Amino acid sequence: MPHIANIHQTISINCAIRLSEISCALEDHLLEHAVQTMTIYQGKVNIPGIDNIQDIVVTTDPDSKSVEISLSKPVNGHRNWFGQSVTIARKLKYEEIICQTEHLPVNSVRLTWKFNASHQDNSVAGVVIAQPNDLRIRGEIGFVLNQT
DSSP: OHHHHHHHHHHHHHHHHHHHHHHHHHHHHHHHHHHHHOEEEEEEEEOTTOSSEEEEEEEEETTTTEEEEEEEEEETTEEEEEOEEEEEEEOSSEEEEEEEEESSSSTTOEEEEEEEEESSSSEEEEEEEEOOOTTOOOOEEEEEEEEO
């Protein structure tokens, strides 16, 4: 019987090693796929209601329909803003990405961000639009970002 116990132990160890290898391969594949679908753009933007021009990094992921907007300096206590109501439409020459942020630059203000990400030159032409609000923060300001 000790021989059967050794065989069982060997099979268990081999199975555990193989499962670990499969798990690692799957994890690597998922991570690689996530990195492939995410696109990072950076540049400068003037945001309605803020006097200073901000350095900005915009990360888009069409698969998860997500947009993250990262600013160089905190605004209303935050540097990172996540787009809400994200829509991404693939066009012939560009990808159209639209999202909104709330409480940027201040509470009760909603901004609409529109990005046209070119398939030709890795740039984004965008506009940030202040939605009507009680604080009279207004504006529609264009910008250009480049893919990193």
